[in-house]
Amino acid sequence: MVSDIEKATQFVVTIEPKGDNDNIPSDAKILVGDFKGTSAQLSFSSVVADLTNVSGQFFLATPTDNVNGVDNGNDEFGVWFRNSAGEEGLSLPSLAKGWKYEGWVEFDGKTLSTGTFSKTNVTDDGNFYKGSGGTVPAFPGEDFLVIPNQVPLTGITLPAKVTGKKKLLLLNPFRIMTLLHFL
Template identity: 40%
Template sequence: MKNFLKLAYLCAAIVFFVSCDNDNETTITEGDLTVDLTGLEELGSGYVYEGWLIVNGSPVSTGTFTSVSFPQTFTVGIDDLNAASQFVLSIEPAGETGIAAATPASTKLLAGEFSGNSANVTSTEIVADFSNAWGKYILATPTDTDDSNEASGVWFLDNSSGSPAVGLGLPTLTDGWQYEGWVVLNGTPVSTGTFTNPAAADNNAATSPYKGTAGNGPGFPGEDYLMGSAAGVDFPTDLKGATVVISVEPSPDDSPLPFALKPLAHLIPTDAQNHSVLTMGTGPKVVLTGSVSR
């Protein structure tokens, strides 16, 4: 009888300790997603970056951020983290709620497929591939009739055949993006206008505050700096020695300054000839990249 009682006590003790051990086990419900991106710049006021996991074809937010110091780590539901097939980075208006907060904006900037526990992300597939981009432009002021200020305008066209032709070889952008031309005056970028089609006038051709009064220009992107002033420079001016840039901008735009992606740029020679074709070179940033690990 005593042996039986000892055995019963022993079994009860084993059950007790096993039960306690099971109670101490913690079910893992969250995991870490580490994002390490290169080339991002701070956004303008009112906008944030937001990461997304694509899980069974649906987006799951990993959180928003404004700092461009990396790496950064985000806590995500473990099931979504393990099941994700892709990571996407978008630009979003700050403070979104409801459906807008649960859906990525069209301004998707980086994307990449997971291979195991990591993904290499790039702007090439989600924005455009600028590896073969090229550009030509001339100095001219076609929106006035004064031939003495021709170096105060820049137009992205090629007139080498005797007739104006397309001057920019740029890929079609995905939804949420547009091109913008710039001239850097006294270190300050001044826009020539936004556009999506290099073979057509830019969006402000008829409303530019700088153009002359003799029309809207030749039907290609560009700008005459003839009226008013910008960056401390009174117009007209001489653009020789300034830098011309083509950037890729989110739409809606987060800032009046150029965005990080700048596929084409060129320093206008001080001895450039008016109405003669000048060739742009590769810009300071043609692709954004990074990595994501889970």
């Protein structure tokens, strides 16, 4: 209604789930701006996070199949967002409600997720391709060792080496913004 638009003080663009018909905006805001007259200057960083000072590093390892903590020498199959001293490897801002980070590795044009996470010092929600007998570290990352039955996967054979592959860190719920690109 015209009267509602004239009373508006803020313009907000959200990402809504497929099939959403409830007319309630989701928490996944991507742009917001206050009206000044009949226009609004829209901003991404004030809604999701200020991404100007992000940094990160990763460490190659496969801790999920290191039985009794013994390194089995296949570290080229795993990538973990931590540094070589075993500390957090990512410096990322906290995200607004409705958003998460997600790590990816590109294998010859196909990508596999390392999982989503909100904090850089805890295990992410992935670890689909992990080995057995070892432990999952308290950092985002993944060992690309086995294909579980519940994950349909074509065009990639595991174990798969992550050396020389692109490692990406993206924002969810949409996957168009690359924050960090590791080689």
